[in-house]
Amino acid sequence: MSIAIIGIHFLLTIENENDIISIKERRFMAKNDYTKESIQSLTPREHVRKRPSMYCGDTSTPNQLMMELFSNALDEHNIGHGDTIDVSIDKSGLCRIEDFAQGFLVDEMRDDGKTVFQAAFDTMNTSGKYTDDGVYEGSSLGLNGIGTKLVTYLSKNVMAETVREGRWECNSFSDGVLYSHQSGDAKQTAHTGTTVTYLPDEQFFGTGKTSVLFFKKFFNDITCICPTLTVFLNGEKISHNSIEDMLDEKRGKDIEIVGNHFVMNTDKINLAMTFTSGSQAKIIPYVNYGITSSGPHITGIKSTLTRVFNNWAKENNLLTAKDKNLDGAAIQEGIVLVCNINSKGVKYNAQVKDDIIDMDTSFTTALGQQLEVWLDSNPEDAKAILEKAILARKAAEAAKRARAAVKNNKKRGNKVKILNPDKLKDAEFLGQDSTLLVVEGLSAGASMCVAREIDKYGILMLRGKLINALANKDDRLLKNEEIQLLFKALGIKPYEDYEETNLRYGRIGICVDSDSDGYHIGLLIASALEHFCPKFIQENRLCWLRSPLYIVKGKDKEQYYFTDQEMDAARPNLPAGVEVQRCKGLGSLSASQARNSMFGENQHMDVLIPTDKTKNKLITLMGSNADGRKNFIFNNIDFSEVKE
Numbered sequence: 260m261s262i263a264i265i266g267i268h269f270l271l272t273i274e275n276e277n278d279i280i281s282i283k284e285r286r287f288m289a290k291n292d293y294t295k296e297s298i299q300s301l302t303p304r305e306h307v308r309k310r311p312s313m314y315c316g317d318t319s320t321p322n323q324l325m326m327e328l329f330s331n332a333l334d335e336h337n338i339g340h341g342d343t344i345d346v347s348i349d350k351s352g353l354c355r356i357e358d359f360a361q362g363f364l365v366d367e368m369r370d371d372g373k374t375v376f377q378a379a380f381d382t383m384n385t386s387g388k389y390t391d392d393g394v395y396e397g398s399s400l401g402l403n404g405i406g407t408k409l410v411t412y413l414s415k416n417v418m419a420e421t422v423r424e425g426r427w428e429c430n431s432f433s434d435g436v437l438y439s440h441q442s443g444d445a446k447q448t449a450h451t452g453t454t455v456t457y458l459p460d461e462q463f464f465g466t467g468k469t470s471v472l473f474f475k476k477f478f479n480d481i482t483c484i485c486p487t488l489t490v491f492l493n494g495e496k497i498s499h500n501s502i503e504d505m506l507d508e509k510r511g512k513d514i515e516i517v518g519n520h521f522v523m524n525t526d527k528i529n530l531a532m533t534f535t536s537g538s539q540a541k542i543i544p545y546v547n548y549g550i551t552s553s554g555p556h557i558t559g560i561k562s563t564l565t566r567v568f569n570n571w572a573k574e575n576n577l578l579t580a581k582d583k584n585l586d587g588a589a590i591q592e593g594i595v596l597v598c599n600i601n602s603k604g605v606k607y608n609a610q611v612k613d614d615i616i617d618m619d620t621s622f623t624t625a626l627g628q629q630l631e632v633w634l635d636s637n638p639e640d641a642k643a644i645l646e647k648a649i650l651a652r653k654a655a656e657a658a659k660r661a662r663a664a665v666k667n668n669k670k671r672g673n674k675v676k677i678l679n680p681d682k683l684k685d686a687e688f689l690g691q692d693s694t695l696l697v698v699e700g701l702s703a704g705a706s707m708c709v710a711r712e713i714d715k716y717g718i719l720m721l722r723g724k725l726i727n728a729l730a731n732k733d734d735r736l737l738k739n740e741e742i743q744l745l746f747k748a749l750g751i752k753p754y755e756d757y758e759e760t761n762l763r764y765g766r767i768g769i770c771v772d773s774d775s776d777g778y779h780i781g782l783l784i785a786s787a788l789e790h791f792c793p794k795f796i797q798e799n800r801l802c803w804l805r806s807p808l809y810i811v812k813g814k815d816k817e818q819y820y821f822t823d824q825e826m827d828a829a830r831p832n833l834p835a836g837v838e839v840q841r842c843k844g845l846g847s848l849s850a851s852q853a854r855n856s857m858f859g860e861n862q863h864m865d866v867l868i869p870t871d872k873t874k875n876k877l878i879t880l881m882g883s884n885a886d887g888r889k890n891f892i893f894n895n896i897d898f899s900e901v902k903e
Contacts, residue, residue, distance in 0.1 A: 303383035304435045307412040311463045321459035327406030328356045335360035345491045357454040362423030377430045380411045417457040422449045484599040502531045510595045513537035517640035521633045527622040530598035534644045540591040545599040554615030559623040571634045589651040686717040691765035698770045702846035709850035725783040753791035768804040772844040805863035806845045807856045812838040819856040
C-alpha cells in the first residue's frame with residue numbers, strides 16, 4: 260500500500276481538524292515512562308531467581324534440583340569413584356544426597372578468593388568438565404557448569420560438604436549467598452565424597468516438595484541401565500542385575516510374543532528389546548544416563564529397525580519383492596526397547612536435557628549388524644514379529660479407508676436414534692468397507708461382538724426368525740420391527756433405490772448356525788432383500804459367513820471344520836487323543852473360538868452370486884405358491900436316503 264493511500268485512509272477515519280490535533284497530541288505528546296533505569300543488568304544469581312523456568316523447565320516441583328546433583332554423583336561413579344549414592348527426601352521438603360566418590364579438592368584457592376569447592380556451588384559456568392582430557396568423555400550429563408548453582412540459588416538453605424585426602428570442607432548458603440565456610444581435618448571415620456543438604460525455596464516451585472515417587476521410578480531405571488550402581492532412597496535399597504530387568508516392568512501386562520530378548524552391549528550403547536502382544540510402542544532412550552524425549556538418536560534407532568526387519572522379511576519370503584515395505588509404526592507395534600547411549604559432544608536444546616538437537620549416531624551401524632545376526636539366529640521370533648507387523652499394516656490400511664469413507668459423507672458412528680441399541684451394535688466405521696453381520700439371538704450376538712474386528716463389522720441380533728417377505732402382504736411386512744431394523748441398519752428404504760455413498764454397510768454377512776434352522780433364517784434374509792431391494796443382491800453384497808460345525812480340540816490348539824464332508828475327510832488323519840466336538844450352535848462358541856474360526860485366516864465368507872435360476876428357486880421355496888414348492892421338493896430330494 261502506497262503512502263498516499265495510507266494517508267487517505269487515515270483522513271477518512273477522522274471527522275474534523277480537532278481530531279487531527281488530538282491524534283497528534285497522543286502521538287507526540289504522550290508521556291513516555293521508558294528511562295535509562297529500565298535497562299537492568301542482573302547477576303547470575305538474580306537471573307536464575309528471576310527466571311527459574313529458563314533453567315529448570317517445569318517448576319511445579321523442585322525435582323530438577325535433585326536431578327542436577329544426582330547427575331554429578333553418577334558421573335563420578337561412571338569414572339570409577341563410588342558404587343553407592345544415598346538419597347533422602349523428607350516430608351518437610353528437606354533433601355540430602357551423598358555420594359561415596361573422590362570428593363572435591365579441599366581449600367584449593369582460586370584467583371577470585373573462593374575455594375574450588377565454593378565456586379562449584381555459587382559461581383556460574385564453573386565446572387571440571389570443560390577440558391577435553393577424556394576424564395568425563397562420553398559419560399557426563401553435565402556440560403555447562405550450571406546444575407549445582409541452580410540448587411544454591413533456588414534453595415532457602417544449602418550445606419555442601421566434601422571430604423578428600425583426609426581433609427574436610429563445608430560451605431553453607433542462604434538464599435544463594437555464602438554465609439559460612441569451614442574446613443579442617445576430616446574425622447578418621449569419614450569416607451571420601453560429597454554430601455549436599457538443601458531445602459528448596461517454595462517461592463520458585465509450585466509445591467516446594469521433591470517427588471519421592473518420581474525418583475523411585477527414576478532410580479529404578481538408572482540402576483537397570485547402570486547395574487554396577489546401588490542407590491538408597493530413604494533407606495530403601497535399589498539395584499538391578501542388567502538392563503533386561505527393565506523390560507519386564509515396561510511391558511506391563513502385555514504378553515511377549517518372542518522367546519528371546521535382543522540385547523546389545525558395546526562401549527557406545529547398552530540396549531535391550533522385546534516384542535509383545537500389545538499395540539503400544541514403548542521406546543525409552545537414555546543418553547549419558549539422562550532420559551530423553553526426542554532427537555536424532557531416536558530417529559536413528561527407528562529407521563535401523565525398519566530397514567533391517569524389511570530386509571529380513573523379503574529375504575525370507577514374508578514379503579515379496581513387489582510388496583511395499585512395512586512402515587515403522589507397523590514394525591514397532593508392541594515393541595519395548597530400553598537403551599542408554601554414551602556419546603560426547605551432545606547438543607541439547609536447554610539446561611533440562613531431554614530434547615537433543617545433535618549427537619553422534621554412528622552406533623546405529625553396529626545396531627543394524629547385531630540385529631541381523633539376532634534375526635537369523637531366532638527365525639521363529641523374527642517371523643512372529645513380522646507377522647504381527649503385517650497384520651498391523653492391514654489394520655492401519657483398513658482404518659485409513661474407513662477415515663476416507665467418513666470424509667466422503669459415510670459418517671463415523673452414524674447411529675440413528677430409531678435404531679435399537681440392544682439389537683444393533685454398529686461398526687466403528689461405516690460405509691462401503693464395513694459389513695453388517697446378521698445373527699440369531701442375543702447369546703450369539705454377544706460372542707460375535709467380542710470376537711469381531713470392531714472397526715469394520717457391525718452386529719445385528721435378530722429375535723427368532725425374520726418374517727417371510729415373499730409370502731406376506733406389504734402392510735404387515737412394513738410394520739414388522741425386524742424388517743424395519745434390518746433396512747434402517749443398512750441405510751436403505753424399502754422399494755427405493757440407493758446411492759452407494761448413503762449405505763451404512765457395504766454388505767451383509769448372514770451369520771447363523773450351520774443347520775436347517777440357520778439355513779432357513781438365511782433364506783428369509785435373502786427373501787427380504789429380494790422383495791424390497793433386489794439391487795443389493797444383484798451387486799453381490801449378500802454373503803454367507805460360515806460358522807464351524809465341528810471343533811477338534813488338541814493339546815495346544817483347536818481346528819475347525821465347517822461341513823460334514825470336511826470332517827469326514829479329516830477324521831482318518833486326526834492324531835490320537837484329540838476331542839471331536841460338534842457345535843451346538845453359534846451361541847455355544849466362546850468369543851475366542853468365534854474370533855479364531857470366523858475372522859482372520861480361517862474366515863469362510865462366501866458371496867451369494869445371484870442368477871435367474873437362484874432367484875426362481877428362492878421364489879419357489881419361499882413364495883406363497885404352495886403347490887410349486889411341493890413339486891420342487893418332491894422333484895429334488897431323494898427320499899430313499901432319508902432316515903425314518
